Amino acid sequence: MNVSLLANSLVGSEIIKIGNEVNEMKRKGAQISNLTIGDFDPSIYPIPDELKEAIVTAYNEHQTNYPPADGVLALRETVSGVLKSRYALEYNANEILVSGGSRPLIYATYLALIDPGDKVVYPAPSWNNNHYCVLSSANGVAVETSVENNFMPTGDQLKPHLKGATLLALCSPLNPTGTMFSAEQLLEICDLVLAENKSRSADEKPLYIMYDQIYSLLTFGKEHVNPISLRPELRDYVIYIDGISKALAATGVRVGWAFGPEVIISKMKSLLGHIGAWAPKAEQVAVAKYFRDEAQVDTFLKEFKGAVQKSLDTLYNGFQEMKKEGFNVDAVVPMGAIYLTLKIDYIGKTTPAGDLLKNSADLNFYLIHEAQTALVPFSAFGNDESVAWFRASVGGCSLEDVYAMLPKIKTALSKLK
Ligand SMILES: Cc1ncc(COP(=O)(O)O)c(C=O)c1O
Structure with missing residues (x-):
């Protein structure tokens, strides 16, 4: 092969x-109803008007040169300020690093902490940790979670894997x-990390989190919990x-943005400085102004969250109805983010065309074609x-x-034998 081992080992996104x-x-x-990407259709969910105006103003004020490597002060x-007022977390500006979205910060966290072969523990399902393990040559250990705990990892599930690990990658809402996470669930995990x-x-x-x-x-409606609020002793070990x-x-x-111990944040800053993954300066200036006004942010969030929750609840209720009608489906109560967990237990069934649905991908493609739902x-x-x-x-x-x-999914599932 004429490219690097790393380039050869990259797996495309499913x-x-x-x-x-x-x-x-x-x-x-x-x-097609496209429920695949973790993104927003801006014609349904636009960004806040005041943020858009602040971005335009920043460009008009010529905020177009390099931003500082750690982000505009x-x-x-x-x-x-927001960390203090919303989460009661005390982090000063030196412990915060801004970047072009949060992905580069996740990658920088891995790069700053992981040596080749180091163990990284993460729950399955979770988002993209498998790919960051490949990128950092980590030994990734996916710990399978279960519906009984809403697919959040428990202390008992993680415990056998933490010995000698360098990073535990957690996310909530997931x-x-x-x-x-509930406070009890997260607390159990925090205590395992402290003991380790x-x-x-x-x-x-x-071992870092x-x-x-x-x-x-x-x-x-459910309260978001975080490790340092529950266990301040973890402060040197958590990167948010x-x-x-x-x-x-x-x-x-x-x-x-990421925040955490200054020694690690400053290494992440150096790594990202070379990569050049800064957020555009005008956007940084605008977010600094917009996000500071918490009442304004809350007004936006109320309407935005209301619309997202309505869609999630409608889908959840639709699946519960189908379950009552005898379909082999289920759904987990939505708590946060923009996602709903659905069970569609039809693997092993045969389509009207005589094709066996061997796995979840086959079933998914069947629903794309038959129910126009992805x-x-x-x-x-x-x-x-x-x-x-x-x-x-x-x-x-x-x-x-x-x-x-919903009716299209029902009709498609009814056709399976
Ligand atoms: C859990 C989680 N973290 C980080 C990201 C990446 O966010 P950004 O678009 O800011 O890079 C995503 C995007 O889907 C996500 O789901």
């Missing part, structure tokens, strides 16, 4: 493969499930990932393809789309 199929069918004129100060670190000598690398809370402002991509429906604006099987998030659970993302479709897809 979500993009499904997206391509959907786009191809749309090109041929099909009307005003934005880091805004983030510091992509792909839309479920969240106590057992290590000073010259060993400790990467805590991705990018959906923390998109919750539906956050940003505006999801909370402000601003996936294309590209502003994210989901993402949990196999895209680290689970085996025999797992009959799927992610439905509602950011790209309207409430009307959700209502319209």
Whole structure:
């Protein structure tokens, strides 16, 4: 091969493969309800008007040169203030790093902590940790979770894998499930990490937690919890990932931030400085101004979250109705983010054309063609393809789309033998 081992070992995204199929069918004129991508249709979910205006103003004021490597100070100060008032977390501007969305910060966390072969523990399903393990040559250990705990990892499930690990990657509200940690669940895990670190000598690398809370402002009544609020002693070991991509429906604006111990944040800054993954300066200046006004943000969130929750609840209720009618389906109560966890237990059935649905991907493609509804099987998030659970993302479709897809799913499932 004429490229690197790393380049050769990259695995394409299953979500993009499904997206391509959907786009191809749309090109041929099909009307598909696309519940695949964790993104928003801006005609349904636009960014806040005041943010858009602030971005335009920043460009008009010529905020177009390089931003500082760790982010515009005003934005880091805004983030510091919001962390204090919304989460009671004390982080100063030196402990905050801004980047072009949160993805580069996740990658930088891996690069700053992981040596080749180091163990990284993460739950399955979860989003993209498998890919970051490949990129950082980590030894990734996917720990399977179960519906009994809303697919959130438990202390008991993680415990056997933490010995000698370098990173535990956690996320709440979780992509792909839309479920969240309770304080008790997270506390148990925090205590395991503290115990593991106590057992290590000073010259060993400790076990760190990467805590991705990018959906923390998109919750539906349940309180978001985080490791440091529960166990302040963990402060040297936790790197948080956050940003505006999801909370402000601003996936294309590209502003994210990480916060954590200054020694690690400064290494991540150096790494990202070389990569050049900064957020555009005008966007940083605008977010610094917009995000500081919490009343304004809350007004936006109320309407935005209300619409997202309505779609999720409608889909959830539709699946519960189908379950009552005898279909082999189920759904987990939506708690946060833009996702619903759906069970469609029809693997092993045969289509009217005589094709056996061997795995979750076959079932998914059957639903794309027969019900014009595209989901993402949990196999895209680290689970085996025999797992009959799927992610439905509602950011790209309207409430009307959700209502319209339910009878189509029913009809398609009724045809299976
Ligand atoms: C859990 C989680 N973290 C991070 C990201 C990446 O966010 P960004 O668009 O800010 O890079 C996503 C995007 O889907 C996500 O689901």
